[in-house]
Amino acid sequence: EADIYQTPRYLVIGTGKKITLECSQTMGHDKMYWYQQDPGMELHLIHYSYGVNSTEKGDLSSESTVSRIRTEHFPLTLESARPSHTSQYLCASYGQGTDTQYFGPGTRLTVL
Amino acid sequence: SQQGEEDPQALSIQEGENATMNCSYKTSINNLQWYRQNSGRGLVHLILIRSNEREKHSGRLRVTLDTSKKSSSLLITASRAADTASYFCATGRGSNYKLTFGKGTLLTVNP
Numbered sequence: 001e002a003d004i005y006q007t008p009r010y011l012v013i014g015t016g017k018k019i020t021l022e023c024s025q026t027m028g029h030d031k032m033y034w035y036q037q038d039p040g041m042e043l044h045l046i047h048y049s050y051g052v053n054s055t056e057k058g059d060l061s062s063e064s065t066v067s068r069i070r071t072e073h074f075p076l077t078l079e080s081a082r083p084s085h086t087s088q089y090l091c092a093s094y095g096q097g098t099d100t101q102y103f104g105p106g107t108r109l110t111v112l
Numbered sequence: 113s114q115q116g117e118e119d120p121q122a123l124s125i126q127e128g129e130n131a132t133m134n135c136s137y138k139t140s141i142n143n144l145q146w147y148r149q150n151s152g153r154g155l156v157h158l159i160l161i162r163s164n165e166r167e168k169h170s171g172r173l174r175v176t177l178d179t180s181k182k183s184s185s186l187l188i189t190a191s192r193a194a195d196t197a198s199y200f201c202a203t204g205r206g207s208n209y210k211l212t213f214g215k216g217t218l219l220t221v222n223p
Contacts, residue, residue: 042216
């Protein structure tokens with residue numbers, strides 16, 4: 001079981017609200033990722049980071065933003081949530097020794 | 113465009129039977145990985161096979177890779193109800209540690 005955590009697990013909010021999804025890992029991994037996944041569909045990479053103060057946009061365009069001020073913390077923010085943002089958001093970190101990504105449990109976001 | 117694509121999209125079998133899932137991809141890869149996702153949860157890494165390997169085993173899992181056909185298969189032997197989940201293949205390209213995932217195969221193992 002990987003030591004990567006996401007909060008909240010479920011979030012239901014109204015349109016226009018600002019939200020921050022939290023992701024933290026205790027494995028000291030430099031590389032972290034955010035994926036977006038609709039039910040029954042593939043994961044799409046929306047943001048990634050190779051270390052502190054490094055953030056890049058992923059393959060799928062997203063209105064969200066991320067920051068990486070500390071190695072263990074990689075929060076994702078939506079300034080003004082819309083129903084089209086309803087999805088599951090998965091955070092992951094990369095383990096150099098195993099060459100694999102470790103995933104958090106995900107945050108299921110519903111915007112009304 | 114999507115890199116990995118699993119086949120079938122859904123598979124339903126009885127406990128004790130073997131389950132085979134296939135993955136095809138389009139461009140050259142460094143490695144191919146299989147992940148499992150229980151309903152509403154995050155992904156759990158199962159097995160990684162590198163581009164210079166043809167077959168790999170881990171417990172009840174057997175993965176093959178055919179780079180000439182750009183395809184991989186995941187075999188789960190003697191399936192259990194607890195194996196019920198979605199299974200995704202993911203391809204790693206270049207040295208940037210990013211993965212591209214397929215749409216997954218939903219496996220249902222009936223007791």
